[in-house]
Amino acid sequence: MGVSKSTQDQSGYEYAMAVMKMCDILHLRHTKIWLRPDLLFNFTQYAKAQEKLLGIIHGLTKKVIKRKKEEFKSGKKPSILDTNSNSKITEVKEISQSDKTVVEGLSYGQSAGLKDDLDVDDDVGEKKRLAFLDLLLEISQNGVVITDEEIKEQVDTIMFEGHDTTAAGSSFFLSMMGVHQHIQDKVVEELDQIFGDSDRPATFQDTLEMKYLERCLMETLRMYPPVPVIARDIKEDVTLASNGKKIPSGATVVIATYKLHRRDDIYPNAHVFNPDNFLPEKSANRHYYAFIPFSAGPRSCVGRKYAMLKLKVLLSTILRNFRVYSDLKEEDFQLQADIILKRAEGFKVRLAPRKRATKV
Numbered sequence: 001m002g003v004s005k006s007t008q009d010q011s012g013y014e015y016a017m018a019v020m021k022m023c024d025i026l027h028l029r030h031t032k033i034w035l036r037p038d039l040l041f042n043f044t045q046y047a048k049a050q051e052k053l054l055g056i057i058h059g060l061t062k063k064v065i066k067r068k069k070e071e072f073k074s075g076k077k078p079s080i081l082d083t084n085s086n087s088k089i090t091e092v093k094e095i096s097q098s099d100k101t102v103v104e105g106l107s108y109g110q111s112a113g114l115k116d117d118l119d120v121d122d123d124v125g126e127k128k129r130l131a132f133l134d135l136l137l138e139i140s141q142n143g144v145v146i147t148d149e150e151i152k153e154q155v156d157t158i159m160f161e162g163h164d165t166t167a168a169g170s171s172f173f174l175s176m177m178g179v180h181q182h183i184q185d186k187v188v189e190e191l192d193q194i195f196g197d198s199d200r201p202a203t204f205q206d207t208l209e210m211k212y213l214e215r216c217l218m219e220t221l222r223m224y225p226p227v228p229v230i231a232r233d234i235k236e237d238v239t240l241a242s243n244g245k246k247i248p249s250g251a252t253v254v255i256a257t258y259k260l261h262r263r264d265d266i267y268p269n270a271h272v273f274n275p276d277n278f279l280p281e282k283s284a285n286r287h288y289y290a291f292i293p294f295s296a297g298p299r300s301c302v303g304r305k306y307a308m309l310k311l312k313v314l315l316s317t318i319l320r321n322f323r324v325y326s327d328l329k330e331e332d333f334q335l336q337a338d339i340i341l342k343r344a345e346g347f348k349v350r351l352a353p354r355k356r357a358t359k360v
């Protein structure tokens, strides 16, 4: 949003907690059918709690926008994101090769040569970009009709989508590292090769070298997609190319990413955590839509490149400093990953400070 850290207070934490509690209420309404009609829901304690939580959530968004607007009016320059790959990590650089765009190190396992709607060709080279909120405010000043309410909704969307999914993804990743110690060894080895004894912050270039960590991350997103189902309302009749069956307009189609990612015909031993599923040669032979943690098509995740980048920086920083342990055993996991996960109330992951290999 282009709001510097020094201006942030506890509100970021309160925001995240409020979103978490709000999600609990939403999930409750999924499972407790009588809570679904607003008429009944409004009489419960949850309705009151919801009002309070939404006040916190929308309150922060409003505060951030207000502060930005004041900066705008006072003539303060908007935040420019530096895309210099050797300094801050802010932008993904795409490299154009012949007629197709190759996103180096960021293919997410999808088949080579195929592009999704977001892989646009004009996104080449180093660019100066505005932070998201600065951009919205700037276009609203330049005659584009976008109301304050619309800006608020966009900011709400990005703030929610951006933190909940990455939090889930990084938790699952660390859980996998704790359970699969030998895989963690390999990630740590790669990080030691990249960073040696240095404790400098990771750069964009470093993230491109985190090939094995990236494979582990993609394997985590395969087995435990933070968004396990997506759905679409069908606006016109659709005939499926695969079997000629017709889906009528008005139907809701639910796509279970979680189930798709567990298909043994696509991923042999699909219930086993195996980062090699994302070796380039394996990914190349898979259907483009066989791996869709970020969904696909025009409404797929706009933050996916940012998410992969930030996750790599976050997770590499943790694993450079800590060893992750779990109270679950790898054998248990490999046998029945999901049953164990469901049963594993109080499943703990421990972090222990780690000495750099090169220091020993």
Ligand code: HEM
Pocket (backbone or CB within 6 Å): 157, 158, 161, 162, 163, 165, 166, 169, 225, 226, 227, 230, 231, 292, 293, 294, 295, 296, 298, 299, 300, 301, 302, 303, 304, 306, 307
């Ligand atoms: C591991 C991290 C993430 C995962 C797994 C993820 C997953 C998804 C999925 C599956 C969708 C599409 C839902 C659908 O098709 O109905 C989506 C949409 C979206 N995501 Fe993400 N996301 C992640 C991170 C982020 C981040 C970091 C941001 C923003 C900074 C973000 C912003 C959005 C937005 C704005 C949409 C809605 C796009 C639209 O409706 O056109 N996401 N995300």
